[in-house]
Amino acid sequence: MAERYSSFTPGGTGWFLQRVTAAFLVVVLAFHFFLLHFVNHAYEITFLGTQARMENIGYFLTMVLFLITATFHGVNGVYNALVNQGLEGTQKKVVLAVLVIASLALVAQGTYVALTMRGMI
Template sequence: MAERYSSFNSGGRMWLLQRVTAAFLLIVLAFHFFLLHFVHHADEVTLAASSARMEQLSYYSLMVLFLVTATFHGVNGVYNALINQGLTGTKRTVVKWTLVAASVVLLFQGIRTANAWAGGFPLL
């Protein structure tokens, strides 16, 4: 039988965060599908309605938290998959910092977009 290998230390902090973010993402994704596919039908979803939802602090906060959580979960998963494939040394360091930089850019632009939709919350 093949030996199981994972870059996550079972029971470690990153292992736990990966699972917690996965659970959170499932819940928020279910909320998204329910709200935007069953409560509001496709012909009812407009930019103005989306902007109105984003003006509510609770919805705005949920969407920003969704962005942060999805970014962490995705980047952490990709990084650990590459480590599991044998990425080591300088390449590992370059990939790590490239993913960190890409995450920062994604979060910065995502929050700027959320702020624009919400009418300019002064977060960034």
């Protein structure tokens, strides 16, 4: 029988954070779809409407947390999938560095856009 291998240590921090972020994303994604696809239909979404929603501190914080959580969850999943496929040594360190830099750039850009939409920049 083939051995089961996972780069996640069951019960470890990475394993735990992957599950917590998944649960958070399911809830926030449901909120996002409900608000932006059922309450407001796609053709009703405007720049001014987005600015108005971002002025609500709860919505703003939810969207920024959504960005950070989705970025972490996605990048952590990709990294661990690559490790599970045998990535190791220098390649593993380089991939980790590239993913961390890309993640920080994505979160910085997304936060900048959110702050701009809120009128803070």
